[in-house]
Amino acid sequence: MNAPITALAPSDTERPDRVQSTFAGDLAAYMDQVGRTARAAAGAMATAGTTQRNAALTELARRLRASQAALLAANRQDLARATTAGLAAALIDRLTLDTKAIEQMAEGVEQVVKLADPVGVVFDARDMPSGIRVAKMRVPLGVVGIIYESRPNVTVDAAALAIKSGNATILRGGSEAIASNRLLADLIADALAAAGLPRDAVQLVDTTDRAAVGLLVAMPQYVDIIVPRGGKGLIERLMRESKVPMIKHLDGVCHVYIDAAADAAMAIRIADNAKTQRYGTCNTMETLLVAQPVAARILPELGRIYAAKGVELRGDDTARALLQATGIACSAATEEDWRTEYLAPILSIRVVAGLAEAIKHINTYGSKHTDAIVTNDEAAAARFLREVDSASVMVNASTRFADGFEYGLGAEIGISNDKLHARGPVGLEGLTSVKYVVYGHGETRG
Amino acid sequence: MNAPITALAPSDTERPDRVQSTFAGDLAAYMDQVGRTARAAAGAMATAGTTQRNAALTELARRLRASQAALLAANRQDLARATTAGLAAALIDRLTLDTKAIEQMAEGVEQVVKLADPVGVVFDARDMPSGIRVAKMRVPLGVVGIIYESRPNVTVDAAALAIKSGNATILRGGSEAIASNRLLADLIADALAAAGLPRDAVQLVDTTDRAAVGLLVAMPQYVDIIVPRGGKGLIERLMRESKVPMIKHLDGVCHVYIDAAADAAMAIRIADNAKTQRYGTCNTMETLLVAQPVAARILPELGRIYAAKGVELRGDDTARALLQATGIACSAATEEDWRTEYLAPILSIRVVAGLAEAIKHINTYGSKHTDAIVTNDEAAAARFLREVDSASVMVNASTRFADGFEYGLGAEIGISNDKLHARGPVGLEGLTSVKYVVYGHGETRG
Numbered sequence: 001m002n003a004p005i006t007a008l009a010p011s012d013t014e015r016p017d018r019v020q021s022t023f024a025g026d027l028a029a030y031m032d033q034v035g036r037t038a039r040a041a042a043g044a045m046a047t048a049g050t051t052q053r054n055a056a057l058t059e060l061a062r063r064l065r066a067s068q069a070a071l072l073a074a075n076r077q078d079l080a081r082a083t084t085a086g087l088a089a090a091l092i093d094r095l096t097l098d099t100k101a102i103e104q105m106a107e108g109v110e111q112v113v114k115l116a117d118p119v120g121v122v123f124d125a126r127d128m129p130s131g132i133r134v135a136k137m138r139v140p141l142g143v144v145g146i147i148y149e150s151r152p153n154v155t156v157d158a159a160a161l162a163i164k165s166g167n168a169t170i171l172r173g174g175s176e177a178i179a180s181n182r183l184l185a186d187l188i189a190d191a192l193a194a195a196g197l198p199r200d201a202v203q204l205v206d207t208t209d210r211a212a213v214g215l216l217v218a219m220p221q222y223v224d225i226i227v228p229r230g231g232k233g234l235i236e237r238l239m240r241e242s243k244v245p246m247i248k249h250l251d252g253v254c255h256v257y258i259d260a261a262a263d264a265a266m267a268i269r270i271a272d273n274a275k276t277q278r279y280g281t282c283n284t285m286e287t288l289l290v291a292q293p294v295a296a297r298i299l300p301e302l303g304r305i306y307a308a309k310g311v312e313l314r315g316d317d318t319a320r321a322l323l324q325a326t327g328i329a330c331s332a333a334t335e336e337d338w339r340t341e342y343l344a345p346i347l348s349i350r351v352v353a354g355l356a357e358a359i360k361h362i363n364t365y366g367s368k369h370t371d372a373i374v375t376n377d378e379a380a381a382a383r384f385l386r387e388v389d390s391a392s393v394m395v396n397a398s399t400r401f402a403d404g405f406e407y408g409l410g411a412e413i414g415i416s417n418d419k420l421h422a423r424g425p426v427g428l429e430g431l432t433s434v435k436y437v438v439y440g441h442g443e444t445r446g
Numbered sequence: 447m448n449a450p451i452t453a454l455a456p457s458d459t460e461r462p463d464r465v466q467s468t469f470a471g472d473l474a475a476y477m478d479q480v481g482r483t484a485r486a487a488a489g490a491m492a493t494a495g496t497t498q499r500n501a502a503l504t505e506l507a508r509r510l511r512a513s514q515a516a517l518l519a520a521n522r523q524d525l526a527r528a529t530t531a532g533l534a535a536a537l538i539d540r541l542t543l544d545t546k547a548i549e550q551m552a553e554g555v556e557q558v559v560k561l562a563d564p565v566g567v568v569f570d571a572r573d574m575p576s577g578i579r580v581a582k583m584r585v586p587l588g589v590v591g592i593i594y595e596s597r598p599n600v601t602v603d604a605a606a607l608a609i610k611s612g613n614a615t616i617l618r619g620g621s622e623a624i625a626s627n628r629l630l631a632d633l634i635a636d637a638l639a640a641a642g643l644p645r646d647a648v649q650l651v652d653t654t655d656r657a658a659v660g661l662l663v664a665m666p667q668y669v670d671i672i673v674p675r676g677g678k679g680l681i682e683r684l685m686r687e688s689k690v691p692m693i694k695h696l697d698g699v700c701h702v703y704i705d706a707a708a709d710a711a712m713a714i715r716i717a718d719n720a721k722t723q724r725y726g727t728c729n730t731m732e733t734l735l736v737a738q739p740v741a742a743r744i745l746p747e748l749g750r751i752y753a754a755k756g757v758e759l760r761g762d763d764t765a766r767a768l769l770q771a772t773g774i775a776c777s778a779a780t781e782e783d784w785r786t787e788y789l790a791p792i793l794s795i796r797v798v799a800g801l802a803e804a805i806k807h808i809n810t811y812g813s814k815h816t817d818a819i820v821t822n823d824e825a826a827a828a829r830f831l832r833e834v835d836s837a838s839v840m841v842n843a844s845t846r847f848a849d850g851f852e853y854g855l856g857a858e859i860g861i862s863n864d865k866l867h868a869r870g871p872v873g874l875e876g877l878t879s880v881k882y883v884v885y886g887h888g889e890t891r892g
């Protein structure tokens with residue numbers, strides 16, 4: 001922890017009630033100090049070289065491994081509190097660190113070391129008639145605020161990406177992970193200091209007071225971007241309150257459209273994979289659209305696969321008739337189904353007349369996340385790519401590929417449904433900005 | 447004008463008082479209709495081909511020239527009202543259309559036709575180990591809201607850029623130009639229709655009720671980006687009210703730093719040009735920083751040039767002593783001077799120890815717009831480019847080059863001081879987004 005901030009923020013033992021407390025004026029002063037300190041550290045981070053930032057990361061990996069026992073002990077405190085508080089098993093699972101998770105964190109940091117440094121890269125140079133050369137330079141954004149829930153590994157993953165991209169970071173983890181996060185933040189600060197970088201370049205908001213989140217997202221003078229990693233409730237709250245731009249996504253209502261010109265075997269393989277490879281991910285298909293001319297051929301076979309895997313089907317009248325005729329259960333989909341991200345073994349199915357209706361359905365009901373067409377018709381594919389207004393649009397591939405690693409970004413700070421700045425899977429570049437650099441020889445404007 | 451909207455919006459003759467009116471519930475319904483109609487038109491614009499969008503622009507240029515008499519007549523109505531209302535001469539000047547201004551609008555539109563179409567361009571393709579090919583495609587943003595003050599030519603300039611980039615547009619011009627803007631909007635709608643595009647793809651907010659602006663910037667469901675073109679007061683108001691991202695800049699507090707390793711003649715030429723070529727532009731230098739070792743050599747000569755051109759000088763103690771010793775008047779600069787965009791023949795001057803102090807001054811007092819160093823020291827130049835946190839950073843060139851045309855963008859919708867999405871001069875690309883396009887051969891995720 002960064003000493004001056006700890007001094008302002010009372011410790012858990014002093015204020016066992018603080019989850020409920022509002023901190024009065026002190027919290028605002030504390031957050032202001034965190035912001036000011038981060039802004040100051042951002043300058044040093046932006047001017048640090050690649051070697052120095054990588055050295056901090058390598059040192060962090062070393063310290064994570066060396067602090068295994070202490071990390072497990074801190075995590076046990078969190079787990080004990082969570083168990084007493086009666087947290088759900090899934091939450092406790094996400095909160096838990098074990099030796100494997102600690103090793104994975106260390107390896108993750110080492111992978112970030114290996115990524116190309118985006119900072120300082122100059123590109124798109126062109127010589128203008130005036131004599132000046134105009135180019136662009138990639139630079140850090142400045143201060144990145146990361147708001148997340150129970151997983152303590154996010155503390156390390158997010159800090160590593162922010163350090164690599166030359167930013168200062170303010171981390172606001174879930175209150176249930178506070179003991180684990182404090183120790184992880186200490187290790188990060190120690191690693192930064194060992195590499196000659198400011199300890200304050202990564203700060204943990206050291207209070208479980210929920211009002212701290214509201215203050216963090218209302219400091220545009222200190223924070224350049226907010227990355228929320230959490231459920232829809234958190235993100236909707238932040239969208240209402242934030243004065244700072246966010247890299248966020250709310251829903252992944254993803255579609256696969258099986259075109260009349262699809263290869264049937266490929267269509268079935270992709271529609272199966274997009275739904276059933278993992279149910280809980282944002283790039284999982286939630287609605288299947290099938291072109292009417294091929295529905296009778298494809299839907300019964302696909303239905304059998306889904307039924308065998310226990311996927312509940314909800315269809316429009318045509319889909320239901322086709323499925324029920326071959327003995328596969330399919331309830332009636334409601335208007336709400338088309339808008340729902342199930343994150344579960346449930347799939348809604350609609351038979352559409354063709355491409356135009358499929359595009360219209362996706363642009364109406366989808367969440368602008370990831371949508372795929374299966375077709376051998378090049379013109380249909382081109383139109384789908386162009387007209388579907390989503391962050392990732394695919395031809396003949398599973399929606400499950402919408403992922404920073406699969407896209408070759410090397411790492412992923414989040415996925416964005418927004419159309420500005422960063423869209424789709426966001427890697428290191430999403431934590432950078434671009435400025436114009438102009439090289440002259442004494443040119444003046446006439 | 448677009449018929450259904452005119453039906454909702456009372457005309458000038460019906461409501462001569464409407465500048466003051468609040469429109470009650472009707473205004474909200476009207477703006478909601480404008481937004482919904484724009485969103486619908488955005489779909490058609492995004493899928494229109496280059497030829498079709500260019501045809502609309504060519505037709506617009508033709509109609510502008512053919513409607514010269516009608517435009518001058520409409521503009522005379524605005525001018526008469528402005529004169530009666532006692533508007534300042536500068537405002538009336540900006541409001542005035544003459545035959546030359548109309549021809550310039552038409553030529554501007556024809557220049558936009560010649561620009562490369564950014565829409566649909568696919569780039570950064572790479573083949574991944576999974577077999578999929580991942581690339582990026584440039585696509586329109588959707589709906590662009592443009593809020594501007596008295597110049598009616600902005601109606602045409604902004605509409606042309608938005609049409610070229612495949613967006614729908616909502617224009618909100620100054621109330622003093624309403625008659626001119628209405629006719630211009632009619633011509634734009636007619637040109638769109640002639641090219642087979644929706645008339646509603648460019649809509650003028652057909653009311654002078656100021657509350658319309660507040661509603662326009664609070665419709666993120668309909669409007670993807672707001673481009674405010676106006677004074678600081680307008681932009682500060684929008685920053686408080688807007689729920690939609692903006693491409694904006696507040697201030698241009700630009701600097702030239704003359705380094706100890708500068709070529710003296712080049713430094714004087716650049717510092718002269720950056721200040722005196724035009725006083726009222728945002729990329730004009732407002733503060734000159736001079737390295738102490740060369741101040742005695744450079745400042746008196748520069749001071750004489752500024753004095754001869756009637757530039758008022760305000761300096762720190764060292765600068766004043768050097769200037770006054772050679773008989774050049776220089777008052778004492780206050781803390782406020784360092785933060786001030788004069789937009790006038792006034793210059794603040796500070797003598798700094800060297801590069802580090804210059805960078806610190808710029809990052810403290812500047813507005814992240816445009817800053818230049820004059821130096822023959824490559825290391826100093828590289829450090830300045832990297833560490834000065836501004837949209838445009840220059841070596842050995844006048845700050846006056848920070849401009850969409852000088853940067854080869856072909857046109858400029860605005861200049862952004864922000865670090866996200868668009869930074870510095872913003873051309874057609876600033877009105878576009880990028881999505882991922884994925885080409886597979888039936889790949890599924892394992």
